[in-house]
Amino acid sequence: MISKLFSLILILLPLTACDSIEIEQNRLPRPNIVWITSEDNSKHYLKLFDANGVASPNIEKLAKQGLVFTHAFSNGPVCSVARSAIISGCYGPRIGAQFHRRYMAVPMPASLKMFPFYLREAGYYTTNNRKKDYNIIESDSIWDESSNQANWKNKEENQPFFHVFNIGLTHESSLHFTTEFMDTTETKTDPESFNIHPNHPDTKLFRFTNALYRDRIREMDRKVGEVIDELVKEDLLDNTFIFYFGDHGGVLPGSKGYLYETGLHVPLVVHVPENFRHLVGDIDSREVGGFVSFIDLAPTVLNIAGVRIPAEMDGDAFLGTGVDLSSVSNRNKTFSYADRFDEKYDLVRSVRKGRYKYIRNFQPHIYDGLMNNYRYKQLAYQEWKDLHENGELNDIQSAFFEFKDPEYLFDLESDPFETINLAGESDFSSVLMAMRTELNSWIKGMPDLSFYPEQILIDSAFSNPTGFGKRHKKEISKYLDVVNLSLSEFTSIENQITKSLNSTDAWERYWALTAAISFGEDAKELIPLLSRISKDDSELTNRVRASEFLAIVSKINPTESMTNCLYSSNKPAEALLILNSIVLMESYSFGYDFEIELGKIDDNVKDDVQVKRRLEYLKVI
Numbered sequence: 341m342i343s344k345l346f347s348l349i350l351i352l353l354p355l356t357a358c359d360s361i362e363i364e365q366n367r368l369p370r371p372n373i374v375w376i377t378s379e380d381n382s383k384h385y386l387k388l389f390d391a392n393g394v395a396s397p398n399i400e401k402l403a404k405q406g407l408v409f410t411h412a413f414s415n416g417p418v419c420s421v422a423r424s425a426i427i428s429g430c431y432g433p434r435i436g437a438q439f440h441r442r443y444m445a446v447p448m449p450a451s452l453k454m455f456p457f458y459l460r461e462a463g464y465y466t467t468n469n470r471k472k473d474y475n476i477i478e479s480d481s482i483w484d485e486s487s488n489q490a491n492w493k494n495k496e497e498n499q500p501f502f503h504v505f506n507i508g509l510t511h512e513s514s515l516h517f518t519t520e521f522m523d524t525t526e527t528k529t530d531p532e533s534f535n536i537h538p539n540h541p542d543t544k545l546f547r548f549t550n551a552l553y554r555d556r557i558r559e560m561d562r563k564v565g566e567v568i569d570e571l572v573k574e575d576l577l578d579n580t581f582i583f584y585f586g587d588h589g590g591v592l593p594g595s596k597g598y599l600y601e602t603g604l605h606v607p608l609v610v611h612v613p614e615n616f617r618h619l620v621g622d623i624d625s626r627e628v629g630g631f632v633s634f635i636d637l638a639p640t641v642l643n644i645a646g647v648r649i650p651a652e653m654d655g656d657a658f659l660g661t662g663v664d665l666s667s668v669s670n671r672n673k674t675f676s677y678a679d680r681f682d683e684k685y686d687l688v689r690s691v692r693k694g695r696y697k698y699i700r701n702f703q704p705h706i707y708d709g710l711m712n713n714y715r716y717k718q719l720a721y722q723e724w725k726d727l728h729e730n731g732e733l734n735d736i737q738s739a740f741f742e743f744k745d746p747e748y749l750f751d752l753e754s755d756p757f758e759t760i761n762l763a764g765e766s767d768f769s770s771v772l773m774a775m776r777t778e779l780n781s782w783i784k785g786m787p788d789l790s791f792y793p794e795q796i797l798i799d800s801a802f803s804n805p806t807g808f809g810k811r812h813k814k815e816i817s818k819y820l821d822v823v824n825l826s827l828s829e830f831t832s833i834e835n836q837i838t839k840s841l842n843s844t845d846a847w848e849r850y851w852a853l854t855a856a857i858s859f860g861e862d863a864k865e866l867i868p869l870l871s872r873i874s875k876d877d878s879e880l881t882n883r884v885r886a887s888e889f890l891a892i893v894s895k896i897n898p899t900e901s902m903t904n905c906l907y908s909s910n911k912p913a914e915a916l917l918i919l920n921s922i923v924l925m926e927s928y929s930f931g932y933d934f935e936i937e938l939g940k941i942d943d944n945v946k947d948d949v950q951v952k953r954r955l956e957y958l959k960v961i
Contacts, residue, residue: 370464370500371616372492372580373641376567377504378560379419379471379511380596381586383412383607384537385557392534394554398565399584402611406582407665408626409608409658413633413674413692414588416440417596417603418681422588422634424475427454429638429653431675434786436797436805437475438679441950443798443913445477449806452652455638456482456502462647464502465495471506502641507563510556512591515549516717527551528558537602538757539594539736540720541727549720553592581644581659582611583637593721594740597681598708599690599699600758604676608632610659619644619660630671631692632658675782679790683950684712685920687790691779697758698775699748702823705857705892709741711923713953729928741928746826746858749775776827780820787816792847793881795913815847823851826858834865841869846879853885860893867894880905880914884921891925891932898925899934907940912948915941919954926958936960 383389386396388403389410414422416432424437428448432438436446448454454474456466460481468486472478485494492501517525522545531547534554540546564584571577589595589603596603612620632640635655642649643660658668678688687702709728715721727733728741736759749763749772762768787809789797801808809816822840825833840852856863856870867890874886884905887898902922909915925932938946938960945951 369579369615370462370645371613371619372500372576373502373644374492374567374571374580374582375502375504376507376564376582376584377471377587378507378509378557378564378584379587380589380591381510381557381560381607382589382595382602383410383586383605384602385554385590386607388609389607394529394557396557396561396564398561398568399607399609402564402568402582402584403609403626405614406609406611406626407620407623407628409610409628409630409632411629411631411674412585412606412608413604413631413676414586414606415604415634415674415676417588417598417676417678419471419587420473420475421677421679421681423471423473425634426587426637427456427472427474428452428476429455429635429650429655431635431654431677431786432475433677433679433783433788433790434654434806434809435476436789436802436808438677438790439475439794440679440681442475443794444802445475446802446805447477449652450804452650454478454482455642455653458642458647458650459502459645460484462645463499464645465492465499466502467492468504469506471508500645502645505567506587507560509560509563510553510591512596512714512718514556515553515591515720517552517719519719522548522719525552527555529554537592538759539740540592541724541733541737543723543727545723546720549718550592553590577611578614579616580611580613581616584609591718593715593718593724594708597678597684597712597715599676599678599688601697601752601756604690616644621663621665623665628658628665628669630658630669631674632668632671633674633676673778675779677788677790680794680916682712682714683916683919683953684710685794685917686710689779689783689788691775691782692752693775693778695751695753696771696775697748697750697752698772698779699750700776700779701744701746701748703854703857704744704746705888706920706924707741707743707929708739710920710927711957713957725928743929747772747776780824783820784813784817787813788820789816791816791819791851793850793914793917795881795911795917796847798911798913815845819847819851822848823855825852826855830859830862834863837863838866838869841866841873846877846882849873849877850879850882850885853882853889857885857889857892863889864893871896874901880909881917884918888921888924891930897932899932903934903936906936907942910942910944912945912951915945916948916950916954919951919958923954923957934958 386393415425416422418440420440460466466483467490468483469490470488492503495501529551531551536542585608586606639649639655639657640659643657672694674692676690686706690699747763748761750758840848870886870889874883877883887901890896891898906918
């Protein structure tokens with residue numbers, strides 16, 4: 341009897357200890373946490389982070405009693421993808437939240453909630469004002485209030501709060517002005533007061549666009565000041581952590597939507613309140629050079645609030661109990677991803693480690709500047725394209741409209757705007773191999789769902805994305821290995837790629853076709869096989885990809901094959917992928933002329949919003 345009682349005590353002791361710790365934590369005062377998020381701001385336009393930027397006195401004031409994170413990154417370079425990483429603490433391609441605009445919202449991984457749920461559970465009052473834009477299904481238990489009126493003021497007395505305030509003044513749409521507006525508007529920022537980025541043409545329009553954007557940043561900073569003033573007025577500043585950050589990179593052409601530093605590297609400042617400095621530890625320097633990214637924000641807030649961080653999150657806390665800032669300063673790695681943004685498909689992954697940045701373009705023939713309707717509402721985009729087609733750009737400025745290399749390697753200390761590709765330089769071969777290995781390990785480890793076309797994910801994966809990923813981890817790893825054949829000499833892998841082109845697995849064939857395109861004329865021996873695939877493959881997507889190869893390598897007109905595939909599709913995502921190829925083939929680089937009949941397109945397809953954008957551009961009426 342005594343031994344049984346002793347055993348019971350041993351069983352109960354750890355539980356009792358844990359419970360007492362949680363009870364004690366709940367009795368301790370907890371800090372308030374406020375996020376101030378500005379839309380579409382990379383670090384390159386704020387003087388606090390870059391000498392070429394403008395002053396932001398209110399953000400700079402935050403930094404005086406806090407921390408400036410000089411290497412903070414969005415994991416995705418566009419709103420919904422970035423915000424999905426923030427709210428979940430997870431990489432988008434792992435959980436199915438990587439596409440902007442989504443065809444369907446996906447559930448959170450099993451047993452994981454959006455992080456404000458855990459704050460509410462711990463007694464926090466959670467409010468969001470007001471943008472959400474998640475690619476994930478939101479439950480009713482996330483926010484106490486989410487609206488354009490949401491504020492912390494309805495909380496109970498002494499209740500800690502978490503508040504998000506979004507500032508849209510700098511959004512991409514703020515630069516959708518007309519020539520008449522430009523001709524009649526004088527910016528407050530002198531258009532000659534800054535340097536134009538080297539990938540942009542130095543024109544009157546680009547300078548005006550830059551200056552207007554900097555004006556918007558000044559207005560945004562005043563809004564930041566208003567939030568701070570409200571906290572001061574209510575005597576809350578000494579108990580409130582304030583995070584300011586941009587929700588991804590800026591909106592000058594070639595930034596938002598692309599995995600370059602101007603699309604990913606964001607400003608991040610954290611005001612550390614006087615009464616909770618113990619949660620940060622010794623601050624030797626106001627600048628923190630360690631790498632942090634958006635997947636780290638959720639665990640950081642939970643940690644500051646004294647809430648357990650779910651193991652299912654991909655990120656790591658960079659502030660709070662148990663986190664040493666000197667250790668954070670040693671972090672030097674971040675991953676990012678770009679897939680479909682609006683109606684434009686691509687598949688790009690990147691890793692930055694220290695001074696080096698590695699970008700893997702899995703479909704290098706889909707050049708960056710391929711038409712994307714929303715991007716090209718900006719006059720600077722239109723001018724950039726026109727100057728390219730008129731032969732008035734230098735090589736660096738033209739790269740946006742040319743085929744990409746399968747791999748980019750940049751030294752960001754000597755080349756901050758990623759203009760010199762070191763991937764082919766023998767002196768950097770060891771760095772290239774290390775970075776390639778790093779990225780491949782990450783892709784396979786997630787695993788990355790985007791190695792299946794979106795229409796397959798919609799049909800088979802999005803009810804349980806992480807479950808699908810676990811079941812198909814081996815296949816995803818195989819597809820990555822197949823497309824990576826393009827990184828070898830064609831003669832050394834010809835048999836392997838031919839075997840994959842004849843595979844019974846449709847998506848192994850798809851990635852073999854994609855690899856073949858990267859070889860160009862070196863792979864001309866494959867023309868007979870790919871000609872057959874373009875006519876009778878069981879997947880329309882594969883017929884179109886084979887037709888791309890034939891058009892690029894042997895100048896075989898792809899219009900009939902691709903148009904017939906479009907007519908045969910009854911899935912909007914599949915048809916959109918086909919239209920991506922049609923727009924590519926119609927572009928300045930190829931100039932094929934498609935005659936598409938609207939009446940032959942499936943009703944379910946032609947009514948889709950993204951498809952309509954492509955059809956409108958192609959003048960299909």
